[in-house]
Amino acid sequence: MSTDWLSSALVFGLFEVVMYIGMGFLLHMQLGLAGIGNFGVVGFWGLGMYAYGIIYGGHAPSGTDLIIDIPWPFGDPWQAIASVILATLVAGLGGLLIGWIISGMDLDGQLVGTFGFAAIVFLLARSQKGLTGSEGGIGGLDFPYDIGSEKANAMLWLLVASAIVIAIGYYTWRVHRSPYGRLLIATGQNEPLARSLGKPSNLTKLWMFTVTSAGMGLLGAMFAVIVHFLTPLKLGVDVTLAVIVALILGGAARVWGPVIGVLLTVGLFEIVVQLYAPFPDSWYRQAMPVVKQIIYGMSLIVVLMYRPLGILGDMRRDKLMRSIHGD
Amino acid sequence: MVTEATDTVAATRSRIQIQGAAKSFSGRTVVDIDDLTLGEYPVEGLIGPNGAGKTTLMRMIMHSTKLDRGTVTLVRPDGDDRGDVVLSELPTYAMAGLGVVKTNQVIMDFEKLTMWDSMLLSVAKPKQELPFKIFAEAPLFAEHEEEMRHYLDFFSLTDPADQAGSAGEKKLLDIVRCLLLKPSFLLLDEPTAGLPDDLTEKVMEAIRLLAASGTSVVVVEHDLNVIWNLSDQVHFMAEGSVILQGTPEEIRRHETVVEKYLGEGHVGG
Numbered sequence A: 001m002s003t004d005w006l007s008s009a010l011v012f013g014l015f016e017v018v019m020y021i022g023m024g025f026l027l028h029m030q031l032g033l034a035g036i037g038n039f040g041v042v043g044f045w046g047l048g049m050y051a052y053g054i055i056y057g058g059h060a061p062s063g064t065d066l067i068i069d070i071p072w073p074f075g076d077p078w079q080a081i082a083s084v085i086l087a088t089l090v091a092g093l094g095g096l097l098i099g100w101i102i103s104g105m106d107l108d109g110q111l112v113g114t115f116g117f118a119a120i121v122f123l124l125a126r127s128q129k130g131l132t133g134s135e136g137g138i139g140g141l142d143f144p145y146d147i148g149s150e151k152a153n154a155m156l157w158l159l160v161a162s163a164i165v166i167a168i169g170y171y172t173w174r175v176h177r178s179p180y181g182r183l184l185i186a187t188g189q190n191e192p193l194a195r196s197l198g199k200p201s202n203l204t205k206l207w208m209f210t211v212t213s214a215g216m217g218l219l220g221a222m223f224a225v226i227v228h229f230l231t232p233l234k235l236g237v238d239v240t241l242a243v244i245v246a247l248i249l250g251g252a253a254r255v256w257g258p259v260i261g262v263l264l265t266v267g268l269f270e271i272v273v274q275l276y277a278p279f280p281d282s283w284y285r286q287a288m289p290v291v292k293q294i295i296y297g298m299s300l301i302v303v304l305m306y307r308p309l310g311i312l313g314d315m316r317r318d319k320l321m322r323s324i325h326g327d
Numbered sequence B: 001m002v003t004e005a006t007d008t009v010a011a012t013r014s015r016i017q018i019q020g021a022a023k024s025f026s027g028r029t030v031v032d033i034d035d036l037t038l039g040e041y042p043v044e045g046l047i048g049p050n051g052a053g054k055t056t057l058m059r060m061i062m063h064s065t066k067l068d069r070g071t072v073t074l075v076r077p078d079g080d081d082r083g084d085v086v087l088s089e090l091p092t093y094a095m096a097g098l099g100v101v102k103t104n105q106v107i108m109d110f111e112k113l114t115m116w117d118s119m120l121l122s123v124a125k126p127k128q129e130l131p132f133k134i135f136a137e138a139p140l141f142a143e144h145e146e147e148m149r150h151y152l153d154f155f156s157l158t159d160p161a162d163q164a165g166s167a168g169e170k171k172l173l174d175i176v177r178c179l180l181l182k183p184s185f186l187l188l189d190e191p192t193a194g195l196p197d198d199l200t201e202k203v204m205e206a207i208r209l210l211a212a213s214g215t216s217v218v219v220v221e222h223d224l225n226v227i228w229n230l231s232d233q234v235h236f237m238a239e240g241s242v243i244l245q246g247t248p249e250e251i252r253r254h255e256t257v258v259e260k261y262l263g264e265g266h267v268g269g
């Protein structure tokens, strides 16, 4: 099968789309089900990404090692797999810590708290030269295998990421149809009432936040592998904005919301406009990122002002209950 | 003196003992109870004027309102060796597991959950709600379908796959959620307020059946007909304390006290 039509840029664009859909599913569980606001998506994702770079054994571009240099007893792909797992756990710990701090806060408090966390991750990445290489970044992160060309390697990684995101999506879909999902929704919608029915609402939210944050870290670690090179610039607020805007555009309370929303935002920008729109080259380098940020930023303002239900609309438990339990 | 009574009556039900319990809001004492035991009789009424502190006392029992001082203890029936539990040291969510359950005076519901959802939420045990139990819905429904349908029929609730629509439906659903928790001690805060007569009758019947099956029930109501009809014992609360206790007949004999607080025409009922 010829894959000539698949440029490396397209593979990368598709990877971003897949990754953002995965992040959308995770944020959907936090915000759409349990009602937890997260303005710090990039913090958990970035924590996973940097933790991967550091644990795997990336080094500064000059070749100098970072402070943490694990003497791996085995090579790739196991070294990379172990690093992805550890990075996921690190992001989960971040989620546990932040989840514990924001538990009991209202939505505004949660948004500010998580935003602050993302800012801290960014500052650490920029200032801790020995640990993160600061502005110089972390390099030396290649695919944990070589099946021929860079493009082929990237395609395989895209497949791996797609499988993981499909699994996350399937889990999300099942959660809607399980007592656990109902517990999350109940906790999100009326915490005192849920508590009076015997539900440990704080613990429920904390545990869910921890696991979904770990999931964001997992996707960040996957991203570290495909970009090969980490800099603090990658930890911009635009990652958070993209996930939130996509999720809410699609429908925050619906399983398919993130899919539709990401296709219409990230998909449109990173693939259609980036690869196929006939803009002059200088545009892409200078104007496009700015335009993108402005559009995301403005969408977010609209979202906060009008709290729209998104294209798919509101949660429809009545339809769901009818379909699984009859009338 | 209340404890003496406890010793003499054979205790076959769960009781709740409130000792030295006080609560004030912005410096104003709302509840101040020296020693009170609830649940010595199958159905007990708790009455008193608006603002007497009835709801606050119930919230203190559930520990959804923090006590300024004092303790609330769940006393098990004789022969139950699980031991007494100090409820005021436990989080609210632990109450349902101990069998202590309360309905709400103010209408409460989950905004987007259907009646099936509400009922299934009540009956689901913690181990069925674990994050990885993604196939637990069908067995949970099958396990509890019969009792859920029983209560739907009993209160004439239709379309359980929809949300509770009217205020009355929400009020009944709130009661059904609590009944499905199989309480050993049930507190009802104005359960018939706003309900039409036929449904008020249904709620009273449900209370009688529950009490007959061994649950201790405490009812707060402004509709004194309900209280005189249902209660084996009545506690009259005013200004944060219980000032009168006795059978409905005994309470009604204190006409002056009752009318002072509740207005004329209440005693005859």
Ligand SMILES: Nc1ncnc2c1ncn2[C@@H]1O[C@H](COP(=O)(O)OP(=O)(O)OP(=O)(O)O)[C@@H](O)[C@H]1O
Pocket (backbone or CB within 6 Å): B025, B026, B030, B048, B049, B050, B051, B052, B053, B054, B055, B056, B057, B105
């Ligand atoms: N959270 C609160 N903050 C401040 N004041 C409160 C609070 N809850 C109750 N109160 C006050 O405490 C007093 C007792 O209220 P409570 O609701 O317990 O009365 P009640 O006996 O249930 O009255 P009703 O019959 O009207 O339901 C009232 O004056 C009320 O305004």
Ligand SMILES: [Mg+2]
Pocket (backbone or CB within 6 Å): B054, B055, B056, B105, B189
């Ligand atoms: Mg009240």
